[in-house]
Amino acid sequence: MNFGFTEEQELLRAEVRKFLDQNAPLERVREIVEAEDGPGNDPALWARMAELGWVGLNMPEAHGGVGLDLETLLVVLEETGRSLFPSPLISTVLAAKAIERFGSEEQQARWIPGLADGSKVGTFAFMERSDTLGPEGVETLAKPDGDELILSGEKLFVSDAAAADLTVVAVRSGSDAPSLSLVVVEKDTAGASAADFEAMDLTKRIGKLTLEDARVGTDCVLGEQGAAWPSIQWLLDLGAALVTAEAVGAAEAALEITTEFAKGRIQFDEQIGKFQGVKHPLADIYVDVESFRSLVYYAIWALDQDADDARLAVSRAKAYCADAFPQSAIMGVQLHGGVGYTWEYDIQLYLKRAKWVRPMFGDADHHYERVALLGDL
Amino acid sequence: MDFQLSEEEEAFRQEVASFLDEHLPEGQGRTPEFQAKWTEAIREKRWVGFSWPEDVGGGGGGIMEQVILKDEMAKRKAPALGSCFMGLAWVGPSIIQYGTEEQKQKYIPDILDGKYQWCTGYSEPDSGSDLASLKCKCEREGDEYVVNGQKIWTSIAMWSKMMILLVRTETEVKSKHDGITCLLVEMDTPGIEVRPIKNMSGGAMFAEVFFDDVRVPVENRLGDEGQGWQVTISALASERSSIAEVHGLIRKIEEVKDLARNTIRGGRAMSDDPGIRRRIAQAETKVEAMRLNGMRFLTKQLKGEPLGSETSINKLHRADLEIGLGELALEILGSSSTLMGGEEAEKGGAWAKFSLNWPEVVIGGGTPNIQRNIIAERILGLPKD
Numbered sequence: 048m049n050f051g052f053t054e055e056q057e058l059l060r061a062e063v064r065k066f067l068d069q070n071a072p073l074e075r076v077r078e079i080v081e082a083e084d085g086p087g088n089d090p091a092l093w094a095r096m097a098e099l100g101w102v103g104l105n106m107p108e109a110h111g112g113v114g115l116d117l118e119t120l121l122v123v124l125e126e127t128g129r130s131l132f133p134s135p136l137i138s139t140v141l142a143a144k145a146i147e148r149f150g151s152e153e154q155q156a157r158w159i160p161g162l163a164d165g166s167k168v169g170t171f172a173f174m175e176r177s178d179t180l181g182p183e184g185v186e187t188l189a190k191p192d193g194d195e196l197i198l199s200g201e202k203l204f205v206s207d208a209a210a211a212d213l214t215v216v217a218v219r220s221g222s223d224a225p226s227l228s229l230v231v232v233e234k235d236t237a238g239a240s241a242a243d244f245e246a247m248d249l250t251k252r253i254g255k256l257t258l259e260d261a262r263v264g265t266d267c268v269l270g271e272q273g274a275a276w277p278s279i280q281w282l283l284d285l286g287a288a289l290v291t292a293e294a295v296g297a298a299e300a301a302l303e304i305t306t307e308f309a310k311g312r313i314q315f316d317e318q319i320g321k322f323q324g325v326k327h328p329l330a331d332i333y334v335d336v337e338s339f340r341s342l343v344y345y346a347i348w349a350l351d352q353d354a355d356d357a358r359l360a361v362s363r364a365k366a367y368c369a370d371a372f373p374q375s376a377i378m379g380v381q382l383h384g385g386v387g388y389t390w391e392y393d394i395q396l397y398l399k400r401a402k403w404v405r406p407m408f409g410d411a412d413h414h415y416e417r418v419a420l421l422g423d424l
Numbered sequence: 425m426d427f428q429l430s431e432e433e434e435a436f437r438q439e440v441a442s443f444l445d446e447h448l449p450e451g452q453g454r455t456p457e458f459q460a461k462w463t464e465a466i467r468e469k470r471w472v473g474f475s476w477p478e479d480v481g482g483g484g485g486g487i488m489e490q491v492i493l494k495d496e497m498a499k500r501k502a503p504a505l506g507s508c509f510m511g512l513a514w515v516g517p518s519i520i521q522y523g524t525e526e527q528k529q530k531y532i533p534d535i536l537d538g539k540y541q542w543c544t545g546y547s548e549p550d551s552g553s554d555l556a557s558l559k560c561k562c563e564r565e566g567d568e569y570v571v572n573g574q575k576i577w578t579s580i581a582m583w584s585k586m587m588i589l590l591v592r593t594e595t596e597v598k599s600k601h602d603g604i605t606c607l608l609v610e611m612d613t614p615g616i617e618v619r620p621i622k623n624m625s626g627g628a629m630f631a632e633v634f635f636d637d638v639r640v641p642v643e644n645r646l647g648d649e650g651q652g653w654q655v656t657i658s659a660l661a662s663e664r665s666s667i668a669e670v671h672g673l674i675r676k677i678e679e680v681k682d683l684a685r686n687t688i689r690g691g692r693a694m695s696d697d698p699g700i701r702r703r704i705a706q707a708e709t710k711v712e713a714m715r716l717n718g719m720r721f722l723t724k725q726l727k728g729e730p731l732g733s734e735t736s737i738n739k740l741h742r743a744d745l746e747i748g749l750g751e752l753a754l755e756i757l758g759s760s761s762t763l764m765g766g767e768e769a770e771k772g773g774a775w776a777k778f779s780l781n782w783p784e785v786v787i788g789g790g791t792p793n794i795q796r797n798i799i800a801e802r803i804l805g806l807p808k809d
């Protein structure tokens with residue numbers, strides 16, 4: 048029994064942390080996301096991370112990846128979360144995973160190498176105007192036309208929409224609710240256009256993908272047409288787990304920042320961290336972060352193992368996190384007093400991250416309801 | 425990460441499972457005759473005091489085996505391993521670590537056999553959370569200590585033959601943690617008076633204990649004079665990450681779910697109420713977090729790292745759940761939740777009673793505020809208040 052990381056994984060953690068501390072401290076993160084021409088990523092840093100094997104960490108070796116498990120990727124995500132590192136890592140991993148798990152050998156060879164070496168950004172597009180995670184929410188239509196599909200519809204709240212070179216899109220193939228397909232849409236496809244929205248969390252890019260009679264070959268369909276709902280559900284689960292894994296690092300950093308502040312700030316001749324009105328909320332945040340940490344570690348392990356309780360485990364982790372992280376970040380700002388409200392202090396960046404995390408791949412209501420259903424209620 | 429048991433661990437799990445198949449009947453079969461046979465069988469297996477050294481009669485079991493044993497037992501709702509609760513939980517470990525050879529021989533076998541009960545005389549009227557401020561007076565006269573003072577909240581004092589007692593042997597001390605001494609006291613010593621205290625659910629489980637010139641032989645001192653704080657604290661700290669207690673909470677949640685399914689109000693089952701569904705799911709998720717936290721602490725212990733103050737995390741969760749599940753059940757029940765007994769009360773008022781019992785866990789083992797102080801000061805490094 049070992050509910051912890053291997054020595055190699057701990058070494059990787061130290062390496063990633065050092066890399067991010069050196070190359071992407073929060074001052075640099077602010078530069079990247081506050082750039083004149085809108086929030087962006089840092090292509091040079093992204094390329095170096097790909098070179099170090101962190102982008103393709105979980106992608107198959109046969110197609111240029113490193114072939115390690117999600118558990119090892121989790122270590123990297125905790126660190127990118129701590130640093131609020133702006134990158135399309137989760138999006139790209141989701142796209143690659145969709146192609147690896149549901150695509151043919153040919154499709155894998157066609158797309159995964161570019162994702163693994165960092166030259167191509169990928170993402171996964173599910174959500175639409177209905178803003179629901181059920182299959183009935185997908186209205187984007189895939190009309191067959193010979194060996195092509197004509198796609199029309201609008202995918203919303205797509206992570207890294209504008210940056211993506213290829214998007215794995217959930218589309219409708221028939222009128223019954225679960226009759227969905229997964230289709231890869233490349234950036235230069237005629238009729239497909241993407242744009243970013245104005246996001247609250249500048250370190251996360253959210254946008255839309257508009258499909259206006261966009262034509263893709265049937266060789267872009269991952270798996271069987273019209274039968275992709277189980278695959279899509281799995282991807283949504285994976286997305287929830289990866290977002291939560293990153294949230295662990297971010298929430299931990301927010302707690303550390305606030306704890307350090309509480310040690311340094313003097314009022315009434317005392318460090319404010321001496322007052323129980325300050326120290327007890329911090330203790331409660333610690334309890335929450337450690338708890339959703341345990342839950343997401345297990346969820347990632349369960350996904351790696353394709354365990355029967357993987358879905359339940361993911362929902363527990365995301366539900367707990369979606370409640371606790373925003374609450375803890377609000378408390379973090381509050382415990383800073385006036386400076387917590389300033390653009391200059393970093394705690395606000397974590398509050399915005401928490402607000403991004405909350406609805407991504409399902410909020411607490413969604414996931415607790417699933418916990419209830421899976422628990423025979 | 426790896427949640428598989430090793431080959432030896434799996435073999436041990438199977439040994440436990442087949443022992444239980446053979447010795448443990450379902451609910452109906454658990455008669456007094458069964459209890460006697462059970463007690464003998466687990467003693468023979470050396471599963472009482474399983475983690476204690478073999479030379480004092482313990483099982484010499486490792487941390488992981490202990491977890492497996494408790495886990496299997498809890499899953500099958502087996503009776504406790506041994507009946508001398510406080511003796512097994514902390515009196516025994518203190519004696520093993522600090523006791524003389526004579527003390528070990530005199531007390532340890534009886535604790536393992538459950539011959540009689542021990543009680544714990546730590547808290548005083550003016551010393552609860554701030555236990556080290558205790559004042560119960562103790563002066564040495566020749567080969568005897570003379571004790572004068574009062575203890576309170578002493579669980580099962582009226583049914584105990586022995587008490588582990590903390591007294592103050594020195595008042596002029598630099599730190600309040602010095603000058604405390606630990607004594608092992610026979611409860612029928614002249615000068616001891618026990619007055620049971622009735623609690624809010626109507627029972628009387630704990631008592632006030634008064635000491636009036638109570639003479640205790642010096643050989644009944646555990647550890648050195650003035651060492652009492654270390655003697656007792658180290659045993660309390662040896663507490664293992666108790667994953668097994670999670671099973672009790674899981675069972676409680678199953679009961680709450682059944683209650684929600686079977687309680688029809690306003691024409692619908694309470695299990696269809698979105699608010700109730702969410703709260704049950706939340707409770708279940710919290711228990712799972714406790715189980716997994718426990719596994720992470722256990723991993724640290726197995727790697728030989730000290731288990732710091734992390735157990736406070738699960739104590740806070742548990743406090744929340746003990747209170748929360750009772751309240752949830754009462755809300756599901758609605759008006760009948762106000763009844764403590766009689767035909768109109770669900771299960772004779774069992775939920776109402778349950779909802780009044782949380783102080784045993786929430787206050788008895790260090791209050792939530794004290795757990796928060798521990799986390800804030802020892803883990804987060806914030807200044808002491």
Ligand SMILES: Cc1cc2nc3c(=O)[nH]c(=O)nc-3n(C[C@H](O)[C@H](O)[C@H](O)COP(=O)(O)OP(=O)(O)OC[C@H]3O[C@@H](n4cnc5c(N)ncnc54)[C@H](O)[C@@H]3O)c2cc1C
Pocket residue numbers: 323543544545546547548549551552553554576577578579580630783784785787788789790791792793794797
């Ligand atoms: C069912 C039960 C069984 C028990 N059995 C035993 C037993 O067998 N033997 C024994 O010795 N004792 C026993 N106790 C006593 C128990 O250990 C004490 O009740 C407990 O330590 C709290 O002390 P107190 O009751 O004096 O409360 P206090 O310490 O007076 O606390 C009152 C309130 O003040 C808060 N508080 C105190 N200090 C602080 C602080 N520094 N910061 C913030 N808040 C604070 C507490 O959290 C609490 O809410 C038992 C108690 C119960 C309820």
